[in-house]
Amino acid sequence: MNQSSLINVFVALVKRDLLLALRHRAELFNPLMFFVLVVTLFPLGTGADSKLLQTMAPGIIWVAALLAAMLSLDAIFRSDFEDGSLELLLLNPHPTSMLVLAKVFAHWLVTGLPLIIVAPLLAVFLGLDSSLTGLLLITLLLGTPVLSLTGAVAIALTVGLKRGGILLSLLVLPFYVPVLIFSTNAIEMAASGLPVMAQLWILASLLILAITLTPWPTAAALKLSLS
Amino acid sequence: MQDFFYMGGYGLYVWGSYAVAAIVLISNIVLPKFQHKAMLKKLTKKLQRAEKLR
Amino acid sequence: MMKFIHKTASPPYFYKLAGLWQPWLAAITVLLLLAGLYGGLIYAPTDYQQGESYRIIYIHVPAAWMSLFIYVVMAVTAAIGLIWRIKLAESVTVCSAPIGAGFTLLALVTGSLWGKPMWGAWWVWDARLTSELILLFLYAGVMSLYAAISDKRVAGRAVAILALVGVVNIPIIHYSVEWWNTLHQGPTVTKFDKPSIDFRMLVPLLIMALAFKVYYVWSLFMRLRVELLDRERNTQWVKSLLMDNKE
Numbered sequence: 436m437n438q439s440s441l442i443n444v445f446v447a448l449v450k451r452d453l454l455l456a457l458r459h460r461a462e463l464f465n466p467l468m469f470f471v472l473v474v475t476l477f478p479l480g481t482g483a484d485s486k487l488l489q490t491m492a493p494g495i496i497w498v499a500a501l502l503a504a505m506l507s508l509d510a511i512f513r514s515d516f517e518d519g520s521l522e523l524l525l526l527n528p529h530p531t532s533m534l535v536l537a538k539v540f541a542h543w544l545v546t547g548l549p550l551i552i553v554a555p556l557l558a559v560f561l562g563l564d565s566s567l568t569g570l571l572l573i574t575l576l577l578g579t580p581v582l583s584l585t586g587a588v589a590i591a592l593t594v595g596l597k598r599g600g601i602l603l604s605l606l607v608l609p610f611y612v613p614v615l616i617f618s619t620n621a622i623e624m625a626a627s628g629l630p631v632m633a634q635l636w637i638l639a640s641l642l643i644l645a646i647t648l649t650p651w652p653t654a655a656a657l658k659l660s661l662s
Numbered sequence: 663m664q665d666f667f668y669m670g671g672y673g674l675y676v677w678g679s680y681a682v683a684a685i686v687l688i689s690n691i692v693l694p695k696f697q698h699k700a701m702l703k704k705l706t707k708k709l710q711r712a713e714k715l716r
Numbered sequence: 717m718m719k720f721i722h723k724t725a726s727p728p729y730f731y732k733l734a735g736l737w738q739p740w741l742a743a744i745t746v747l748l749l750l751a752g753l754y755g756g757l758i759y760a761p762t763d764y765q766q767g768e769s770y771r772i773i774y775i776h777v778p779a780a781w782m783s784l785f786i787y788v789v790m791a792v793t794a795a796i797g798l799i800w801r802i803k804l805a806e807s808v809t810v811c812s813a814p815i816g817a818g819f820t821l822l823a824l825v826t827g828s829l830w831g832k833p834m835w836g837a838w839w840v841w842d843a844r845l846t847s848e849l850i851l852l853f854l855y856a857g858v859m860s861l862y863a864a865i866s867d868k869r870v871a872g873r874a875v876a877i878l879a880l881v882g883v884v885n886i887p888i889i890h891y892s893v894e895w896w897n898t899l900h901q902g903p904t905v906t907k908f909d910k911p912s913i914d915f916r917m918l919v920p921l922l923i924m925a926l927a928f929k930v931y932y933v934w935s936l937f938m939r940l941r942v943e944l945l946d947r948e949r950n951t952q953w954v955k956s957l958l959m960d961n962k963e
Contacts, residue, residue: 605860652881
């Protein structure tokens with residue numbers, strides 16, 4: 436019997452999603468562009484007062500990252516839902532929650548990781564102190580997967596709906612708030628020279644909580660949306 | 663008696679709060695009551711139409 | 717025990733039960749509310765710090781307690797509905813949402829009305845008000861999701877999943893907002909919790925809390941009856957009920 440192990444299936448699924456994403460490069464570009472645009476708009480909207488921008492920089496970058504993540508959520512399951520491959524995924528003998536994890540991981544590689552790469556440039560735009568850029572990247576590294584994971588639950592619930600757009604933001608916002616709070620707080624505290632390990636540990640625990648707790652409801656919601 | 667309504671100058675805020683509370687509490691009873699009546703009416707009509715078609 | 721549960725959870729039986737209980741729930745609620753209002757507005761003495769404005773507490777705090785209590789009830793019944801496939805449990809989850817949202821809104825509005833004389837602003841990013849605001853979004857999400865899905869059986873289960881995931885999030889949100897707030901604390905924060913609250917002030921508060929709980933059951937039962945009729949419209953018991961009603 437040629438039964439693939441879970442690891443093999445996991446890796447194969449990630450590879451497949453990455454390949455598909457690469458073929459639709461334009462789609463990946465949109466959330467990233469949105470991220471950059473939103474951050475660019477802020478100085479234009481609030482006056483280029485460097486002190487003000489510097490103080491607000493962590494918040495602006497993080498809120499923009501949240502919005503970009505929200506925009507990108509549709510892509511996790513939409514195309515598979517429409518062409519029927521989602522149903523096939525659910526029929527797979529391996530636990531659906533693990534397969535979901537694979538898809539969310541691939542999604543993060545394609546949407547979260549670019550945000551992290553571009554963030555230092557945006558930090559410069561807003562005049563964030565260069566010593567804080569490393570911390571910004573760490574918070575993004577810990578936080579953006581949580582955005583993808585919790586967002587996956589919300590999009591799984593709404594993928595079957597015709598106009599789930601606004602509803603999606605409503606569902607996802609309460610999950611994003613703690614990540615936003617602890618990330619921006621860490622950077623602000625560091626700016627004042629205060630310790631930030633507590634915030635980082637909390638972000639790490641949120642990440643672990645998300646990895647362990649979100650796949651099951653996401654899988655359950657997908658089964659529901661397909662029924 | 664005057665003092666009761668005046669509430670030490672905070673009358674607007676205190677009575678405002680109790681008024682909003684009254685609105686919320688009353689509507690969460692009155693609304694379902696209307697919905698119940700409407701539901702019964704709607705389902706009865708549907709049933710009658712189904713009977714007629716038989 | 718299981719027989720009792722199965723009997724009570726059976727829609728026709730529960731429909732009748734809820735109908736019979738209604739006048740009693742109404743009477744108890746009104747009595748408790750009157751007692752609480754008398755206690756809060758007349759019996760309780762004036763606060764030496766806040767004067768008469770503190771009396772908003774008799775609405776604000778019980779409303780906030782209910783907003784959390786109801787969400788927890790929603791989560792528990794959601795779990796019961798998902799695990800044991802009991803339709804009534806699912807319906808409780810769905811019907812509780814608007815009531816919970818109402819209490820959350822009430823807590824926010826009264827918090828605002830209390831904040832204006834105390835802190836001088838209609839809205840302050842106080843830890844509790846901010847957490848309540850996010851809780852309102854959680855409720856709005858549940859109600860919107862239920863409304864958006866046309867197959868109500870699917871909708872009920874979707875909402876159950878959402879409620880369960882949301883309940884895990886509530887302590888996280890609360891903790892994170894507390895964290896956020898203590899470091900952004902405004903210059904004047906008058907908190908009502910003195911180390912020991914006057915007994916004459918505490919009793920009406922507890923009565924109001926109890927009154928709101930009984931009220932919740934009253935409103936919930938009314939909504940459940942409507943929901944049951946809707947979901948079970950094609951069953952025999954509903955059809956015979958409608959026939960009897962006409963005569």
